[in-house]
Amino acid sequence: MDDDRAVDTVASALLASVSLLVRRVRRVPVGGGLTMPERTALAHLDRLGPTTSSTLAREAQITAQAMGATLAGLRSRGLVARRRDPADGRRAVLSLTDAGLRALRDKRDERAELVARALERGTFTPAELARLAAAAPLLERLAENI
Template identity: 35%
Template sequence: MQPEPDVASPVSADPELADLAWRVREGVGRLNWRMRAERDPNGPGPAVLAVLSRLYRAGTHTPTELAEAERLQPQSLTRILAWVTERGLVTRSPDPEDGRRSLVSITPDGLAVLREYSVRRERWLAGAIEATLSPTERQLLKLASDLMLRVADA
């Protein structure tokens, strides 16, 4: 059986650029998947970690803003907020501009949970880099990571 022809428009007229885009996407995706596997199976799930990370990086949000930013259904976010509030990982306070809304902020305990998750992933990554890359390859990876940050910020 013949595979379906690719009907999507080409990524780039430059085949080398198209190949590079694929390699970067594939590498980032696989690395992200592998690093997520490093979370504690008894700890918070990916959606909880995403909410804590959003609150850490972007500051206080209303529940509606959080749901939109994380592309969560309001019902799912309600369960997540109940779970993290019960464990003291976030606080909810009335919005001074609109008392019908609440503001959600990460707590020091929430930061500790997030940091523990980050340290676990970084520890795995440092070990994988040490075990698989030569010193020269490590320098190349450092350069590549700086370039990826520039591209991400573009």
């Protein structure tokens, strides 16, 4: 029973702290000209590979219409390409262009720099930095198991 409470306590603490970190990082504006929905669509295309608009909408938990508008803007800027699905010519498949991948990487790099600056401010000891580094792969594995 104590193990169950310990797991619940760890789960609550992790969710609260990671959520706060993500909210703070997202709140700080960075360059690149990508809105949050655009960044989300590009990130899903990067992770999933070529896919349909409806799949992207499901992944992002938004309406198909909202995803369609987001993708139209990305296509007009050359960040996303659209082609017929070879398996079903009635459907369109979307994919990242080289420019889209660069825009996504630039946005990720800027956010990583933001976190790096926060880590460099001297509020973390070398031992704490090592613990954070060790926790990163564990957090990734936790996310993959959800």
